[in-house]
Amino acid sequence: MPSHKNRKVTQMDVARYAEVSTGTVSRVVNNIPLVDGPTRTKVLRAIEELGYIPNHAAQALAQGRTKSLLLLILDKQPILPSTWQYELPVLQGINDYIKKHGYTLQIEITNYGQGETAEDVGDTILRGRSVDGLLILTSWEIDEEMLRKIHGYAIPAIFIGNGPYRCGGHPVGASVRFDNYSVIRETYRILYGLGHRRIAFIKGSTDQIHSSIRLSAFLDAAAESGTELPGPYLAEGHYSVQGGYQAMYGFARLTERPTAVICANDLMAIGAMKAAAELDIPVPRELSITGFDDIEISEYLSPPLTTVRVPAYDLGKNGASLLIRQIEQGTPPEDTLLPAAIVLRKSTDKNAG
Amino acid sequence: MPSHKNRKVTQMDVARYAEVSTGTVSRVVNNIPLVDGPTRTKVLRAIEELGYIPNHAAQALAQGRTKSLLLLILDKQPILPSTWQYELPVLQGINDYIKKHGYTLQIEITNYGQGETAEDVGDTILRGRSVDGLLILTSWEIDEEMLRKIHGYAIPAIFIGNGPYRCGGHPVGASVRFDNYSVIRETYRILYGLGHRRIAFIKGSTDQIHSSIRLSAFLDAAAESGTELPGPYLAEGHYSVQGGYQAMYGFARLTERPTAVICANDLMAIGAMKAAAELDIPVPRELSITGFDDIEISEYLSPPLTTVRVPAYDLGKNGASLLIRQIEQGTPPEDTLLPAAIVLRKSTDKNAG
DNA sequence: CTGTTAGCGCCTTCAG
DNA sequence: CTGAAGGCGCTAACAG
Secondary structure: OOOOOOOOOOHHHHHHHHOOOHHHHHHHHOOOOOOOHHHHHHHHHHHHHHOOOOOHHHHHHHHOOOOEEEEEEEOOOOOOHHHHHHHHHHHHHHHHHHHHOOOEEEEEEEOEOOOEOOOOOOHHHHOOOOOOEEEEEEOEOOOHHHHHHHHHHOOOEEEEOOOOOEEOOEEOOEEEEEOHHHHHHHHHHHHHHOOOOOEEEEEOOOOEHHHHHHHHHHHHHHHHHOOOOOHHHEEEOOOOHHHHHHHHHHHHHOOOOOOEEEEOOHHHHHHHHHHHHHOOOOOOOOOEEEOOOOOHHHHHOOOOOEEEEOOHHHHHHHHHHHHHHHHHHOOOOOOEEEOOEEEOOOOOOOOOO | OOOOOOOOOOHHHHHHHHOOOHHHHHHHHOOOOOOOHHHHHHHHHHHHHHOOOOOHHHHHHHHOOOOEEEEEEEOOOOOOHHHHHHHHHHHHHHHHHHHHOOOEEEEEEEOEOOOEOOOOOOHHHHOOOOOOEEEEEEOEOOOHHHHHHHHHHOOOEEEEOOOOOEEOOEEOOEEEEEOHHHHHHHHHHHHHHOOOOOEEEEEOOOOEHHHHHHHHHHHHHHHHHOOOOOHHHEEEOOOOHHHHHHHHHHHHOOOOOOOEEEEOOHHHHHHHHHHHHHOOOOOOOOOEEEOOOOOHHHHHOOOOOEEEEOOHHHHHHHHHHHHHHHHHHOOOOOOEEEOOEEEOOOOOOOOOO
């Protein structure tokens, strides 16, 4: 593919060069079968030799589709590293999938609720249907106003990590999530199976959607097992190291200290481990601790942390896949729930009590 | 803004409704001053009432510009959490800046060198000039082939985090970086000022561009200070917890153990601290340790880690700003070097030797 | 100041 | 199977 000085090679140039009409070039470019072998070859050579590349805007205008998707990331906080850790593999999953399918990705990060109104959000996309579909990534609950707006776009949409949502009767996009509930319940059962009967839970900020699901999974599991009622064994850790640390100090003060603590994320588990170390409570001998997220360092803690690995990459991949299918084949969206995996490491063990 | 059933409201509709021509509508939309007050008002009302939104593709086609930028993320590894930590604030900085200026962001993540050739990369952008400018984000050295390709695009480009580069004589895009060199040198000096004379360095993977700069900063600082020649005080830690851990074990074996260790990132510092703990070397009493990146947990380690905070957000913001200025005003690109800040915490102290 | 009219580059009927 | 031609929605140069 030699380099060419001339700025823009157009379909017309190719047509002339190959001695055919622009219509034929178009057919070749779009892989429409109704083209004779030799003609197609001629055209392909012309394209190659001239270094022709179709103009995206012109295609979009003529076909009424852009082959572009918008990933809308809704976050309330300016930046939250632990959230990024989850969101980036999702982005990567989307990226990898759509690239294979000839789509392009636009992205917009928006601090909805912090200075931006629902009106601002996705202004980009409205600006002239510059996108064929919408992926919405957030760990927060989506309010009515936002839902109405998304629904108003009348564009295929997928929620990643939450939903499904409805707006005024009908669904607003499909949902691709991972199973927060089952994995926490399973974690509880494993601990129970190890002989633990006083199992505590450090929850995260309650307005985060994953947080409330994890909490109810814990509560349900506790109820099912007929163990101690959670009451004092429940603390708020705000998803931070600090929060986990303080929560653990609270638990340690109880006369009947928990023998296991499930944390709604790894950072809180790290805080809890730190507190346990300070309080001379050996982990896992006298206290089992579990986390959630499997962040990079969890493996290197002392002891290495038992935690949950979230299928973030697959979340993105599946979301993109569903969305593209819907766009191209009109397949009605179908909600998906991916499993999350427990990673057993050394921070959990049999109850020695 | 009432909702409208009709699919697409076009400029023509607005023109008819406001009883003007499409040209006038266009002028209003584009804020071209040559429109009479009353006329403008009429048009604006019509736009409002009909819910008109200009079609992006049509604008792009007519004006030959897309008001869209491409962020190209080049990474060799599939996913590297520590890299994400740095790249996401950059993305956020870009996002925030361009949104204010009416630009849209496309993103492409590419594993150059792992299955993808330079030919594949940025295929998106080539596909019809669907973008006005290019931001390139990577921590790796960029090879000649890639440079030639980027240069061939003949599109404004900015390198974030590396560069500046040249290709066959002339520069290929401007560069926005942060000052790896000075901050490591300064770290060395601070340690020297604290009385340390045996200062070791754990470097990262040498093909990462930041890594080699940090290394030479260390070497230069050591030479300037006339302290022990680095020789044995230099180890490779591959930017991982594991690597830092092993490197520290190596240092501990020396007859003249270093009294301070500078690590090229926080993960390695964590590994080093872990090793120190196992070896019963108190930090910071007998060993000062510093990191780089200021990742989320560094603040909560025992002791909290002295490290370097990278201006990632500003990197993105400045990159976007430079790029847009270049696109809109043709201002020649100007390389930028942002300062990085040392965050002094408890892992460093006077040399007690 | 405003209307008219060519395109922008490509797709897609409609003939042939 | 292929060429011709209208049109996607908007902008910009040119009249008036």
